[in-house]
Amino acid sequence: MFLGVLNTYSQEKRIESIAFLGAKKTKTHVLKKILNSKENQPFDSIVLHEDMTRLKRLPAISNAYFQTSCFDKKCKITITVEENFTLIPEVNFHKTVRQNIAYRIGAGEFNFLGRNMILGGFYQYNGFDSYGINFRAPTLFSAKWGLALNHQNWTSEEPLYFGNESANYKYQNISYEVLGLYEHNFKNRVQFGINFFKEKYNYLSGNTSTEIPTELDINKKLLKLIYTFDDLDYHYQYINGFKSEFYGQYVTSGNEYQDDFLIFWNDFFYFKRFGKRGNWANRLRVGLSSNDDTPFAPFALDNNVNLRGVGILVDRGTGSIVLNTEYRYTLYERNWFVIQGNVFTDAGTWRLPGGELSDFIDSDNLRIYSGIGVRLIHKKIFNAIFRIDYGHGLTKNASKGFVFGIGQYF
Known part of the structure; x- marks a missing residue:
């Protein structure tokens, strides 16, 4: 009453x-x-x-x-x-498949013209030249309707796996994408659209197979749907609440080596604050794709995507279940500057190309990494978080290593 x-x-x-x-x-x-x-x-x-x-x-x-x-x-x-200060430069250094140093430079304006629009671009050199440009205006047409446009010309050296063998290919992806953005209400948003892209593969080195071509040049179309439920509350570096993000894609290719395929995955996020300085963060990713027995499987096992310390493009699969959990603790905070430490565990399992769902519970496909990290945070610059993590494998034949990046890992 x-x-x-x-x-x-x-x-x-x-x-x-x-x-x-x-x-x-x-x-x-x-x-x-x-x-x-x-x-x-x-x-x-x-x-x-x-x-x-x-x-x-x-x-x-x-x-x-x-x-x-x-x-x-x-x-x-x-x-x-x-x-926030929203004109953000990007400078990144990393190692290529051949362990050469690569770099990426770019910039993004996250409040373009003061109208809540994003305009950004980058150039990358990793032995090959790549670039991209993107534009995003979530309230371009109204408070609920917006538009996103993306173009990318990406080239890299990629390992492809088949059986117990692997080969390195020069991979190029030239894409043009347009997305409609719709916000149904405070917690629910949808993105949908189409991506036209060309993929090129050229053999460089390693063991290959007579069943796998040394060159491919394929025109493809990708239909994309993203649905987001967002109930997160932010207070500077702290986050509290739940978020779910579903990605669905249908790709048409029309060549003898790659059939049309469907791929989807869902990211579940849960954040909980503890006291004044603690923040428990979790991400669970569950994904499946068409189960073709092909070295071009879409789910990658990679340092920068899912397991910190595992290495760069270690393996591929047609299904993925990954749990990332970490406890973040503010070690130092004064005015705009924050030092945050974290301890984490990343665990994942994969379905092999052409395999069975039972692959997910096969111990040979399970990877577990744990480690510690530190974040240097500028509270007044959007996404100005420099992170360093060190991950050490806990399962058999595991690797270890540092992972650097901008922004929280998830």
């Missing part, structure tokens, strides 16, 4: 005005468009709290909070936002 009275009372109040403080680069009319709270509409504190979470999810905003002043059932709302 008490809750009912409060709700009735809140519905009698109306929002007279919404003002923003702290928005220097971001256009305030863009922020207003994102809010579900609107001027001349009923005042609802629950919706307003959701709007603060919605603002904190934007790359441009590191924190947001509100104050209200109500008189005669008319409320003035003042929202204070703390903006």
